[in-house]
Amino acid sequence: MLSIERVGRRFPNGTEALRDVSLRLEPGDFVALLGPSGCGKSTLLRLIAGLDQPDAGRLVWQEGHAPTPGEVGFVFQDATLLPWATAEENVYLPLRLRGISRQQAAPRLREALARVGLEQFAAARPRQLSGGMRMRVSIARALVTRPRLLLMDEPFAALDEFTRHRLQSDLLALWQAIGCTVVFVTHSIYEAAFLARRIVLMSPRPGRIASERASPLPWGHSRLDPAYATLVADITAAMEQALGHGAPVADLAAADPASGDPARSRERSA
Amino acid sequence: MKDASLAMRASPLLFGLLALAVWEGAVRAFHVPVYLVPGPIAIVAAFLADPIGLLRSLASTLLVTFVALAVAAVLGAALAIAMAASRLAQAAIQPWAVVLQVTPIVAIAPLIIVWVGNPFAALVVCATIVAFFPVFANTASGLAAAAPELGDLFRLYGASRWRTMTLLRLPAALPHFLTGLRISGGLALVGAVVAEFVAGSGGFASGLAYRILEAGYRLEIARMFAALVLLSLAGIAINAGLGWLGRVLLRRRGDAA
Numbered sequence: 106m107l108s109i110e111r112v113g114r115r116f117p118n119g120t121e122a123l124r125d126v127s128l129r130l131e132p133g134d135f136v137a138l139l140g141p142s143g144c145g146k147s148t149l150l151r152l153i154a155g156l157d158q159p160d161a162g163r164l165v166w167q168e169g170h171a172p173t174p175g176e177v178g179f180v181f182q183d184a185t186l187l188p189w190a191t192a193e194e195n196v197y198l199p200l201r202l203r204g205i206s207r208q209q210a211a212p213r214l215r216e217a218l219a220r221v222g223l224e225q226f227a228a229a230r231p232r233q234l235s236g237g238m239r240m241r242v243s244i245a246r247a248l249v250t251r252p253r254l255l256l257m258d259e260p261f262a263a264l265d266e267f268t269r270h271r272l273q274s275d276l277l278a279l280w281q282a283i284g285c286t287v288v289f290v291t292h293s294i295y296e297a298a299f300l301a302r303r304i305v306l307m308s309p310r311p312g313r314i315a316s317e318r319a320s321p322l323p324w325g326h327s328r329l330d331p332a333y334a335t336l337v338a339d340i341t342a343a344m345e346q347a348l349g350h351g352a353p354v355a356d357l358a359a360a361d362p363a364s365g366d367p368a369r370s371r372e373r374s375a
Numbered sequence: 376m377k378d379a380s381l382a383m384r385a386s387p388l389l390f391g392l393l394a395l396a397v398w399e400g401a402v403r404a405f406h407v408p409v410y411l412v413p414g415p416i417a418i419v420a421a422f423l424a425d426p427i428g429l430l431r432s433l434a435s436t437l438l439v440t441f442v443a444l445a446v447a448a449v450l451g452a453a454l455a456i457a458m459a460a461s462r463l464a465q466a467a468i469q470p471w472a473v474v475l476q477v478t479p480i481v482a483i484a485p486l487i488i489v490w491v492g493n494p495f496a497a498l499v500v501c502a503t504i505v506a507f508f509p510v511f512a513n514t515a516s517g518l519a520a521a522a523p524e525l526g527d528l529f530r531l532y533g534a535s536r537w538r539t540m541t542l543l544r545l546p547a548a549l550p551h552f553l554t555g556l557r558i559s560g561g562l563a564l565v566g567a568v569v570a571e572f573v574a575g576s577g578g579f580a581s582g583l584a585y586r587i588l589e590a591g592y593r594l595e596i597a598r599m600f601a602a603l604v605l606l607s608l609a610g611i612a613i614n615a616g617l618g619w620l621g622r623v624l625l626r627r628r629g630d631a632a
């Protein structure tokens with residue numbers, strides 16, 4: 106559905122976030138973008154979403170033009186809900202911005218909330234919901250326009266392990282039911298190995314694609330599957346190689362952007 | 376636990392009463408003349424000697440305060456929104472807002488009183504200048520306070536600037552506006568009083584500040600204190616009232632605990 110061709114992105118402050126990145130997305134794919142902090146995962150995702158423009162290379166969409174609003178859904182690390190709006194009103198937002206009346210939207214709002222298991226919480230405000238539930242609302246909001254492409258930027262990174270496992274399994278079921286393409290950014294090897302059909306490993310400074318592999322795991326695998334442990338080990342080995350033998354820790358530290366976008370560093374320290 | 380919280384709540388009152396008692400006791404024990412430092416009882420007596428006159432003056436000052444606060448709120452919010460909507464407006468407005476903030480009102484009040492013929496309007500203008508900045512600056516920062524990701528989300532769905540303003544930036548600014556309003560409320564009162572002081576010598580004011588000046592000339596120090604007490608009570612009430620208003624509005628909207 107999308108072919109990313111030799112894309113580069115250098116920010117005005119001189120940070121080269123991406124260099125020579127090429128990647129193909131097929132319909133129905135589930136791709137994990139995996140890499141350490143600051144390697145340009147979010148930048149790549151924003152380029153795909155059209156929220157930022159590359160200054161080298163290009164994005165070639167199969168239909169010949171960039172997707173229209175609503176064809177792409179985006180889930181951020183924080184649920185980023187409107188705190189003054191109910192769960193249902195938050196899910197309504199994308200439809201509202203496209204001029205669909207509340208009445209017309211009602212069945213789709215119910216459907217989207219039901220898909221994430223929150224039909225009972227339509228009238229709840231974000232502060233009345235747990236972190237996991239807020240993230241579910243955020244996912245429902247991204248799904249309500251029935252996007253063909255779902256972009257997720259470390260959506261579960263701020264959640265506890267139990268909630269994260271639960272949401273990961275639910276996300277897989279959702280993906281199976283909906284059949285849209287998912288690009289899932291994470292810095293967790295375990296998460297990438299568990300979720301993705303394809304794992305794209307990125308290395309930092311400047312961000313490049315270090316390696317790419319298809320998941321050997323069968324659909325519906327469990328976390329206890331020995332093949333899962335093997336895959337985690339494989340990816341870990343590839344990651345250490347990508348970051349340089351013997352000095353992964355130092356490289357990770359160097360890759361952590363102390364400078365750069367203040368909004369991002371705020372988000373990280375929060 | 377409950378007793379403790381009750382004690383916590385009653386403690387400011389008890390402390391205040393204790394301080395008043397010590398004050399009264401000291402004034403009596405050392406035979407301080409009432410034209411130097413009146414005791415609390417003398418102050419209450421001074422108030423009771425002419426409650427209508429003092430309360431009328433309070434009402435006059437409060438009228439100036441509230442009109443000025445309303446004007447400052449509307450003007451401050453409108454200019455902040457204009458600045459958020461257009462860079463040109465921002466470049467044009469920002470320096471003047473700062474000029475307005477750093478100008479000492481005492482220095483320009485005489486000019487304003489001369490220029491604005493109507494005394495009431497002159498007082499309102501002075502108080503508005505003092506009250507303007509907090510509500511303006513808070514609203515401006517509130518309009519920029521929404522998470523950048525939410526801005527991205529609106530862009531992703533092709534939201535117009537108008538939609539982004541009405542559905543995201545204005546609602547996000549509301550708590551900040553209310554905070555600014557609360558600060559401006561106190562300042563409007565200060566501005567009104569300062570303007571009355573300046574105008575008072577011109578001889579057309581009827582506000583509390585004028586009563587304070589007048590009582591000072593006549594060495595009616597107890598009456599002066601009574602007017603001062605009314606003034607601080609009004610300030611406290613305005614602050615508490617605007618705080619309450621903010622909490623109610625935010626709770627109704629559902630985003631405040």
Ligand SMILES: Nc1ncnc2c1ncn2[C@@H]1O[C@H](COP(=O)(O)OP(=O)(O)OP(=O)(O)O)[C@@H](O)[C@H]1O
Pocket residue numbers: 116117118120121122140141142143144145146147148149292362364365366369373
């Ligand atoms: N708007 C910007 N202006 C300048 N530099 C930026 C900007 N956005 C990102 N960067 C820098 O580009 C690099 C890549 O950032 P990016 O957010 O894409 O990394 P990431 O892989 O998503 O990291 P993380 O896992 O911490 O989210 C970092 O060094 C970052 O500081």
Ligand SMILES: [Mg+2]
Pocket residue numbers: 146147148258
């Ligand atoms: Mg990121």
